[in-house]
Amino acid sequence: xxxxxxxxxxxxxxxxxxxxxxxxxxxxxxxxxxxxxxxxxxxxxxxxxxxxxxxxxxxxxxxxxxxxxxxxxxxxxxxxxxxxxxxxxxxxxxxxxxxxxxxxxxxxxxxxxxxxxxxxxxxxxxxxxxxxxxxxxxxxxxxxxxxxxxxxxxxxxxxxxxxxxxxxxxxxxxxxxxxxxxxxxx
Numbered sequence: 596x597x598x599x600x601x602x603x604x605x606x607x608x609x610x611x612x613x614x615x616x617x618x619x620x621x622x623x624x625x626x627x628x629x630x631x632x633x634x635x636x637x638x639x640x641x642x643x644x645x646x647x648x649x650x651x652x653x654x655x656x657x658x659x660x661x662x663x664x665x666x667x668x669x670x671x672x673x674x675x676x677x678x679x680x681x682x683x684x685x686x687x688x689x690x691x692x693x694x695x696x697x698x699x700x701x702x703x704x705x706x707x708x709x710x711x712x713x714x715x716x717x718x719x720x721x722x723x724x725x726x727x728x729x730x731x732x733x734x735x736x737x738x739x740x741x742x743x744x745x746x747x748x749x750x751x752x753x754x755x756x757x758x759x760x761x762x763x764x765x766x767x768x769x770x771x772x773x774x775x776x777x778x779x780x781x
Contacts, residue, residue: 637705674705
């Protein structure tokens with residue numbers, strides 16, 4: 596699990612916009628999320644808990660590997676390769692395609708790298724910009740699907756509806772109630 600050899604300096608531009616090296620903080624944040632999850636291992640057979648246990652010993656080497664991937668702008672093909680598993684849904688006939696839920700298992704090291712990239716993107720957008728729109732919920736810290744649903748709910752039951760307008764432009768109140776009911780069921 597040695598990091599790839601260094602990229603020759605001639606390939607790099609000499610500017611201040613270089614990609615910062617991976618830090619122990621990046622890795623610790625990503626590994627902490629692995630600790631909280633109990634997922635099946637990907638094609639490499641290494642579960643997330645193994646990475647959590649080995650992170651202290653392998654941390655510097657893994658950090659070097661992730662830094663080299665960031666420098667080169669490469670995401671190793673092996674980390675993108677998944678194992679398709681079909682999980683049977685209870686109460687459905689076995690011969691029906693809708694009786695199965697497909698799940699793709701990916702290597703945990705690839706997920707670690709994705710988390711490092713996602714965290715860096717979110718920090719860059721929030722700090723340097725351009726920041727994401729106020730109504731953007733995906734890829735935002737401390738925002739979730741529940742927040743988005745609450746926002747829609749507030750819009751459909753708030754001032755716009757009280758004034759008789761509504762935010763769905765021409766949608767009847769009956770249809771608005773049906774849409775709200777559908778949101779509450781999910």
